[in-house]
Amino acid sequence: MEDLKLETIAVERPAEGVVVATLDRPDRYNSMTVTMFRELEQLAFALGDDDEARVLILTGAGKAFCAGYDLDDADELANLTVLGMLERQEHAARGLQAIRSLRIPVIAAVNGAAAGGGLSLALAADIRLAARSAKFNAAFVRIGLSAGDLGASWLLPRIIGPALASEIAYTGRFVFADEAERIGLANKTVDDDALLGEAVAMAKLICANSPGGVQLSKRALQANMEITSYAAALELENRGQALLTRGSDMPEALAAFKEKRAPKFTGS
Ligand SMILES: CCCCCCCCCCCCC[C@H](O)CC(=O)SCCNC(=O)CCNC(=O)[C@H](O)C(C)(C)COP(=O)(O)OP(=O)(O)OC[C@H]1O[C@@H](n2cnc3c(N)ncnc32)[C@H](O)[C@@H]1OP(=O)(O)O
Numbered sequence: 001m002e003d004l005k006l007e008t009i010a011v012e013r014p015a016e017g018v019v020v021a022t023l024d025r026p027d028r029y030n031s032m033t034v035t036m037f038r039e040l041e042q043l044a045f046a047l048g049d050d051d052e053a054r055v056l057i058l059t060g061a062g063k064a065f066c067a068g069y070d071l072d073d074a075d076e077l078a079n080l081t082v083l084g085m086l087e088r089q090e091h092a093a094r095g096l097q098a099i100r101s102l103r104i105p106v107i108a109a110v111n112g113a114a115a116g117g118g119l120s121l122a123l124a125a126d127i128r129l130a131a132r133s134a135k136f137n138a139a140f141v142r143i144g145l146s147a148g149d150l151g152a153s154w155l156l157p158r159i160i161g162p163a164l165a166s167e168i169a170y171t172g173r174f175v176f177a178d179e180a181e182r183i184g185l186a187n188k189t190v191d192d193d194a195l196l197g198e199a200v201a202m203a204k205l206i207c208a209n210s211p212g213g214v215q216l217s218k219r220a221l222q223a224n225m226e227i228t229s230y231a232a233a234l235e236l237e238n239r240g241q242a243l244l245t246r247g248s249d250m251p252e253a254l255a256a257f258k259e260k261r262a263p264k265f266t267g268s
Pocket of ligand 1: 027028066067069071072074077085088116117120137139140
C-alpha cells in the first residue's frame with residue numbers, strides 16, 4: 001500500500017489493520033470524476049494484496065462525504081456517443097464494485113452530504129456511520145437521471161426496504177442523520193467531531209477478531225443477499241466453516257479461551 005499514490009483519495013493507517021481512505025476533493029464536495037473511479041479500483045487492488053489491512057474506513061474531506069458525479073464535468077459528456085457513455089458508466093461501476101467486493105469490511109463514515117453516486121458509494125459499504133450533519137440524497141431524478149445508478153437501485157431496497165427506497169428515489173428528498181439511523185440507512189449517528197473516532201473504534205473491534213472468520217462472514221452475508229434458497233445459503237456457509245477449521249486461527253482461539261488470554265490471530 002505504501003507505494004500507492006492517488007490524486008483524489010488520501011490513504012492513512014491510524015491503527016493496526018485499519019485503513020482510512022478519504023475522498024480528497026473538498027472544494028468540489030468530493031464529487032466523482034473518471035480519475036476517482038479509477039483510483040477506487042486501484043485502492044481496492046492494493047488492499048486485496050495487503051494482508052495487514054483488516055478494515056477499510058471510507059470518508060470525505062471537508063464538509064461533504066461525496067456529492068456524486070462532478071457536474072462540472074457534465075459538459076464533456078455531450079460529445080460522447082451512447083456507447084462512449086455506457087463505457088463511462090461501466091468504468092464508474094467497476095470502481096464501486098471493487099469497493100463493495102473487498103474481502104475486508106468497509107465502514108462508510110458519512111461526514112456530510114452523500115448525494116447521487118455519493119449515496120451509491122455509501123450504500124456499497126457494509127456499515128454506515130453518520131455524522132449529525134450527514135444528509136443522504138438520491139439526487140438522480142433531480143437532474144434527469146435514474147436511481148438505477150452504481151448499484152443504488154439494488155442496495156437501497158435491501159437496506160431500508162422497497163417502500164422507503166421508492167419514496168427516497170422518486171421524491172429526491174433528503175434523509176438527514178436521525179432518520180437515516182431510524183430507518184437503518186445508518187447503523188449509528190454520532191457527533192461530527194466524534195465520527196472518525198467512532199469508525200476507528202468499531203474497526204478496532206473487528207480487527208480483534210479472526211480475519212478469516214470476519215472475511216468469510218462478509219462473503220456469506222453478501223452472497224446470501226443474492227442466493228435465493230436456504231439450502232444454497234447453508235451450502236455456502238458449510239464450505240466457509242470447513243475452510244476455517246483447517247486454518248490456525250481456530251485452534252489458537254480455542255487455546256486462548258482455555259488459557260484465559262487474548263488470541264493472536266494471523267489470518268492463516
Ligand atoms: C448530469 C450528470 C450526468 C452524469 C451521467 C453519467 C456520467 C457517466 C459516468 C459517471 C457515472 C456515475 C454517475 C453518478 O453516480 C451520477 C450522479 O452522481 S448524478 C448526481 C450528481 N450529484 C448531484 O446532483 C448533487 C448536486 N449537489 C447538491 O445537491 C448539493 O450541492 C449537496 C451535495 C446536497 C450539498 O448541498 P449544500 O451543502 O447546500 O452545498 P452547495 O449546494 O452549496 O454546494 C457546495 C459546493 O459544492 C459544489 N458541488 C456540490 N455538488 C457538486 C457536484 N456534484 N459536482 C460539482 N460540484 C458540486 C457546489 O457547486 C458548491 O461549490 P461553490 O459554488 O461553493 O464553488
